Amino acid sequence: MQPVVVAHRGASAHRAEHTLAAYALAIEQGADGLECDVRLSRDGHLVCVHDRRVNRTSTGRGVVSELELADLAGLDFGGWHDELPPSADDLIREPVAVPSARPTERGLLTLTDLLGLIVDAPRPVTLFVETKHPVRYGGLVEAKLLATLARYGLARPASKQDSRVLMMSFSARAVRRMHRYAPRLPTVLLRDSISPMRRDGSLPPWADVTGPGVHLLRADPDYVARAAARGVATYCWTVDDPADIALCQRLGVRYLATNSPVATRRQLAG
Ligand code: G3P
Ligand code: CA
Numbered sequence: 001m002q003p004v005v006v007a008h009r010g011a012s013a014h015r016a017e018h019t020l021a022a023y024a025l026a027i028e029q030g031a032d033g034l035e036c037d038v039r040l041s042r043d044g045h046l047v048c049v050h051d052r053r054v055n056r057t058s059t060g061r062g063v064v065s066e067l068e069l070a071d072l073a074g075l076d077f078g079g080w081h082d083e084l085p086p087s088a089d090d091l092i093r094e095p096v097a098v099p100s101a102r103p104t105e106r107g108l109l110t111l112t113d114l115l116g117l118i119v120d121a122p123r124p125v126t127l128f129v130e131t132k133h134p135v136r137y138g139g140l141v142e143a144k145l146l147a148t149l150a151r152y153g154l155a156r157p158a159s160k161q162d163s164r165v166l167m168m169s170f171s172a173r174a175v176r177r178m179h180r181y182a183p184r185l186p187t188v189l190l191r192d193s194i195s196p197m198r199r200d201g202s203l204p205p206w207a208d209v210t211g212p213g214v215h216l217l218r219a220d221p222d223y224v225a226r227a228a229a230r231g232v233a234t235y236c237w238t239v240d241d242p243a244d245i246a247l248c249q250r251l252g253v254r255y256l257a258t259n260s261p262v263a264t265r266r267q268l269a270g
Contacts, residue, residue: 003248003256005265006033006128008238009050013260016081017057018048021105023117031261033126034118035168035237038111038145040137045069046111046144050132056080058108065136069110078106111145115152118164126164127154128188128235128257131178133171142167142178149185160186160208168211168235172204179206188235188255191216194223201226209255211235214244217251224251242267 010022011029023034037050042065054060054067058075111129118125131141149155149165157163167178168188175187189203190211201223203210210227214236217223224234233254239245240259245267248256258264 001252001254002268003253004032004126005030005261005268006035006126006235006255006257007031007261008035008257008259009037010034011259011261013240013263016078016106018050018109019078019106020109020113020117021078023109023114024105026261027117027121027125029260029262030265031125033128033255034114035128035130035257036109036111036114037130037132038141039064039132039135040141040144041069041072042066043068044140044144046141046148047072048109048111048114052132052135069108072108075108076106077108111148115148115154119152124164126166128166128168128255130168130190131171131174133169133174139174139177142174142181146178146181146185149182155182155185157184160184166209166235176204176206190235190237194220199223199226201228201230201232203227203230203232209233209235211237213237214239214241214248217247217253218244221247221251224253228252239264 007026009017011025012022015022015025026034036048038046039049041047049064053063058077060075118127146155154165163186166186166188168190169175170190175189179187186208188209188211189207192213210232227234235255236248236253237257239248239256245264
């Protein structure tokens, strides 16, 4: 079975991450799923921003949780990112016709905006939402996420297989909390490292999918098979290098998070 191609922060190789333009392009590029990070603004809105601060990815400065939605909405989140790749070699490797992002697609992206895009997409697309921790609001992030998903009828799928949303976090507490709130919503436990006790591929009962960084699979490729033997699927991030894509395909990684859905899909198709 081919891996499910998940656009990491949107088609972020070609568009500024976490912008509507990046996600719209990912859908055009044939991504099966979209990955996003969420944080709470000071006034309690879930916004799609990776870093604790907005400094790297916008025209503003400051900590997301100290800014109100109106402050964040006034920032340009697209201008920092060059739409051309770093070198002409990349253009040859990835000959993608990429129209310029419209200014309206470069502003702040809320989770609600992203869910709107998914609901209106011409084909089913799965959302992989990562809650960032530690944050000053703690568990309020998961509570708010669930309430937002519920408004779109996505919080209580008929079964885990039917779910169009997976919740993810590096925080075990956050994943466990989400499982308690919504037991049928599938969860991914992200990991930068795996404790010796869990190298057998096992997961705690509140997590459904294991989420290692690709560096962990390079060091221990058999981990995917050990997890599969326990009925645990693997979500691997962030897989852009052709050798890593080939490795994940060979190992049977189920979900592959990539910054360039078009290049990854092309390589997977052979
Ligand atoms: O998809 C998981 C991956 O996004 C985790 O790392 O830092 O890019 O959020 P990060
Ligand atoms: Ca992420």
